[in-house]
Amino acid sequence: xxxxxxxxxxxxxxxxxxxxxxxxxxxxxxxxxxxAIMETFYVRSGNEFWKRTTKFWMNIFAINFAIGVATGIILxxxxxxxxxxxxxFVGDIFGAPLAIEGILAFFLESTFFAIMxxxxxxxxxxxxLISTWLVAIGTNLSALWILVAxxxxxxxxxxxxxxxxxxxxxxxxxxxxxxxxxxxKFIHTVTNGYVxxxxxxxxxxxxxxxxxxxxxxxxxxxxxxxxxxxxxLLVLIWSGxxxxxxxxxxxxxxxxxxxxxxxxxxxxxxxxxxxxxxGKSVKNIADNPIKYESEDAFIxxxxxxxxxxxxxxxxxxxxxxxxxxxxxxxxxxxxKDGVPKTAPPIEERMAKGKLAVEGLALYQKARxxxxxxxxxxxxxxxxxxxxxxxxxxxxxxxxxxxxVPLTFYAFHIMIMLGIYFLLFFIITLYMEKKxxxxxxxxxxxxxxxxxxxxxxxxxxxxxxxxxxxxxxxxQDLLPVGAAxxxxxxxxxxxxxxxxFILFTALLIAELGIIFKVIKKGPGA
Numbered sequence: 001x002x003x004x005x006x007x008x009x010x011x012x013x014x015x016x017x018x019x020x021x022x023x024x025x026x027x028x029x030x031x032x033x034x035x036a037i038m039e040t041f042y043v044r045s046g047n048e049f050w051k052r053t054t055k056f057w058m059n060i061f062a063i064n065f066a067i068g069v070a071t072g073i074i075l076x077x078x079x080x081x082x083x084x085x086x087x088x089f090v091g092d093i094f095g096a097p098l099a100i101e102g103i104l105a106f107f108l109e110s111t112f113f114a115i116m117x118x119x120x121x122x123x124x125x126x127x128x129l130i131s132t133w134l135v136a137i138g139t140n141l142s143a144l145w146i147l148v149a150x151x152x153x154x155x156x157x158x159x160x161x162x163x164x165x166x167x168x169x170x171x172x173x174x175x176x177x178x179x180x181x182x183x184x185k186f187i188h189t190v191t192n193g194y195v196x197x198x199x200x201x202x203x204x205x206x207x208x209x210x211x212x213x214x215x216x217x218x219x220x221x222x223x224x225x226x227x228x229x230x231x232x233l234l235v236l237i238w239s240g241x242x243x244x245x246x247x248x249x250x251x252x253x254x255x256x257x258x259x260x261x262x263x264x265x266x267x268x269x270x271x272x273x274x275x276x277x278x279g280k281s282v283k284n285i286a287d288n289p290i291k292y293e294s295e296d297a298f299i300x301x302x303x304x305x306x307x308x309x310x311x312x313x314x315x316x317x318x319x320x321x322x323x324x325x326x327x328x329x330x331x332x333x334x335x336k337d338g339v340p341k342t343a344p345p346i347e348e349r350m351a352k353g354k355l356a357v358e359g360l361a362l363y364q365k366a367r368x369x370x371x372x373x374x375x376x377x378x379x380x381x382x383x384x385x386x387x388x389x390x391x392x393x394x395x396x397x398x399x400x401x402x403x404v405p406l407t408f409y410a411f412h413i414m415i416m417l418g419i420y421f422l423l424f425f426i427i428t429l430y431m432e433k434k435x436x437x438x439x440x441x442x443x444x445x446x447x448x449x450x451x452x453x454x455x456x457x458x459x460x461x462x463x464x465x466x467x468x469x470x471x472x473x474x475q476d477l478l479p480v481g482a483a484x485x486x487x488x489x490x491x492x493x494x495x496x497x498x499x500f501i502l503f504t505a506l507l508i509a510e511l512g513i514i515f516k517v518i519k520k521g522p523g524a
Contacts (some may be wrong), residue, residue: 002330005430005481005485005489006487006489006492007480007481007483007484008085009489009493009496010078010082010480010484010485010492011012011480012496013078013082013105013269013492013495013496013499014078014082014083014415015466016073016496016499016500016503017071017074017075017078017499017503018075018466019073019459019462020071020499020503020506020507021068021071021075022458022459022462023455023507024064024065024067024068024071024510025068025072025143025193026066026192026193026196026197026458027060027061027064027193027196027197027200028061028064028068028139028193028197029139029140029143029190029193029194029197030193030194030195030196030197030198030228030232030312031057031060031061031197031200031201032061032132032135032136032139032140032386033065033136033194033197033228034057034197034198034201034224034225034228035054035057035058035061035132035136036055036129036132036133036135036194037137037224037228038050038054038057038224039051039054039128039129039132040129042054043125043126043129049216049217049220052217052236052522052523053217053220053221053522054132055120056217056220056517056521056522057201058090058116058117059517060200060204060514062113062117062516063510063513063514063517064510065113065139067510068507070506071503071506072143073497074326076098079094081485081487082484082485082487082492083473083480083483083484083485084485084486085477085482085483085484085485086473086474086483086484088166089166089168089169089225089474089478089483090156090159090167090168090474090477090478091167091169092168092169092170093152093156093158093159093168093169093170093176094149094152096170096173096176097145097146097148097149097152097176097177098145098146098149101141101144101145102146104141104145105138105139105141105142105144106138106142106143108134108137108138108141109134109135109137109138109139109141109142110138112131112132112134112135112138113135115127115128116128116131116132116135116491117133118147119295123242132354135392140190141222143152143186143189143190143193144186144190145160146180147185147186147189148176148177148182148186149187149378150465151179151181151182151185151186152176152179152182152412152474152481153469153472153474153475154185154251154475155179155180155181155246155250155251155475156168156475156476156477157172157175157179157336158170158171158173158174158175158176158179159171159172159176161382161383161386161389162365163360163363163364163379163382163458164367166360166364168477176458180242180246181243181246181250183242184239184242184243184246185243185465187235187239187242187247188236188239188240188242188243188461191232191233191235191236191239192236192457192458193458194228194229194232194236195229195232195233195236195421195454196227196454196457196458197225198225198228198229198232198425199225199229199421199424199447199450199451199453199454200454201221201222201224201225202222202225202226202229202428202442202447202450203447203448203449203450204221204518205217205218205219205221205225205447206218206222206224206437206443206444206445206447206448207444207518208442208521209437209438210441210445210448212438212446212521213521214521214522216436217522219432219435219437219438222432222437223429223432224427224431226425226428226429227429229421229425230422230425230426230429231510233418233421233422234363235416236418237422240418241311244311244312244436245311245312245313247468248311248312248313248320249312249333249334251328251400251403251468251469252320252321252326253323253468253504254402254407254464254469255312255320255325255380256320256322256323257323257401257402257403257404257407257408258407258408258411258464258468259271259308259408259411260274260297260298260404260408261297261308261320261322261323261324262280262297262323262324263322263324263325264307264319264321264322264324264325264331265319265320265322265341266317266318266319267305267306267309267316267317267318268306268307268308268309268318268319268320269304269305269306269307269308270299270302270303270304270307270308270310270311271302271303271412271495272302272303273296273301273302273412273416274299274300274301274302274303274408274412275298275299275300275301276297276299276404276405276408276409277295277296277297277298277299278340278405279291279295280292280295280296280297282323282398282401282404283398285324285327285398286396286397286398289420299306301402308320316371319332321333321343323346323401323404325343326343326346326400327346327397327398327400328343328345329342329343329344329345329346329348330343330345331343346391346394346397346400347397348389349388349391350388350391350392350394350397352385352387352388352391352392352396353385353388353389353391353392353393354391354392355381355384355385355391355392356381356382356385356386356388356389357389357392357393358381358392359378359379359380359381359382359383359385360378360382361373362377362378362381363375363378363379363382365378366378369498380508381435387476388476389476389478390472390474390475390476390477390478390479390482391476392480393478393479394471394479394481399471400471402467402468402470402471403467403468403470406463406467407463407464407467407468410460410461410463410464410467411464411468413456413457413460413461414457414460414461414464417453417454417457417460418457419455420453421450421454421457424446424450427443428447431443435476450453452485458497
């Protein structure tokens with residue numbers, strides 16, 4: 001296989017599992033609430049039409065729910081099999097929200113899922129409705145705790161390092177839960193699921209209109225989902241703005257990659273669309289600096305003057321550091337307490353990181369030898385440099401630069417598709433109000449095509465979030481190379497192939513079942 005290192009193989013395996021998992025999860029996040037809304041219409045009106053409609057979309061929900069659980073379990077097991085050093089180093093913190101997710105949220109949604117799916121005519125209407133709402137809430141609570149864990153990896157807070165065990169320990173659960181990164185990530189991710197589910201419902205309903213089947217079912221499903229989707233998308237845009245601000249403050253290198261920004265400036269423009277110049281290679285920064293300097297960052301670009309400065313700081317004259325600035329340091333930023341500081345060069349952070357790693361080793365040695373004085377000196381060396389701990393494992397400064405083209409294009413694909421979906425929902429609601437949707441076949445085909453587009457948009461968001469923070473498993477604290485398990489690379493290669501075959505088979509099976517359900521229709 002072309003990827004030789006164990007770390008890269010483990011990353012590929014985790015990425016494969018996560019991306020397949022995310023094919024199933026977002027639909028359940030949004031569809032749970034859509035079917036709860038539809039069942040509410042049924043209970044309030046007593047109209048059997050809404051019961052039939054609810055049960056149809058509930059079948060689609062159930063298929064995704066089952067396969068999402070299966071892929072999710074495999075994903076969590078990989079923290080122990082492929083990322084044992086990571087699990088040891090921060091398991092006390094990272095494991096807490098995952099445990100809450102399993103004990104509280106997963107059992108909540110699983111328990112009431114049985115009533116929701118099998119309890120028709122066995123419990124009262126109101127009891128069944130409550131169960132449906134609890135499944136929707138439980139599904140989103142599951143996402144909450146997983147996203148809290150992921151946000152902590154992006155911005156580690158609420159912890160203290162214990163040199164005796166060489167582990168980070170949670171000291172403030174609420175700081176982890178209510179981290180500004182966690183709040184924005186949760187809102188942004190679940191509303192992404194709501195938009196995706198809305199597009200899927202509209203697309204499937206459009207298929208019925210194209211075939212002149214179940215027209216009342218299709219039109220009312222479209223109307224309900226379009227309203228839900230438009231409101232969700234507006235919240236998604238708002239939370240995306242908040243996420244950008246947090247990225248600018250907490251992960252400036254990710255922001256620079258997202259915008260293809262190599263040199264920062266005061267009043268930084270924002271790129272609306274562009275084509276990166278492959279000659280502006282990060283590798284050339286050190287290997288061929290003359291060639292690097294001579295190349296423009298873009299072959300083509302459309303930008304808004306001062307837009308990026310306005311986005312990240314609400315001021316048009318704010319300096320936004322680029323990749324080169326972050327490598328060299330020297331610019332001013334605000335620390336966690338809001339105090340202005342001068343950013344150190346990456347090489348300086350690497351040197352301090354090595355002091356921290358050395359301090360930990362000396363502390364452990366002194367502790368085993370019973371040398372209290374040596375422990376004290378080593379502890380001081382460790383903690384004075386602990387903010388740079390992860391940089392002690394970085395081999396060269398340019399290693400902290402993520403894959404710029406992949407991050408840049410994924411980000412801009414996500415943004416452009418987001419704008420498209422905003423227009424799509426507005427047009428959908430207008431045409432539904434005028435009762436002309438079924439008359440415009442081009443729009444019905446567009447609605448169906450929008451289903452794969454919304455999945456591409458959703459996956460692109462995670463590419464930005466995860467590729468953009470490389471090489472870190474935990475920002476500034478633990479790079480990928482130090483987090484991986486000491487296992488045989490051949491075993492990882494084998495499981496990558498097995499997982500690919502398994503997940504592809506599950507996806508094909510799921511699509512086959514869904515297509516059969518759609519073909520039968522809500523009247524079956």
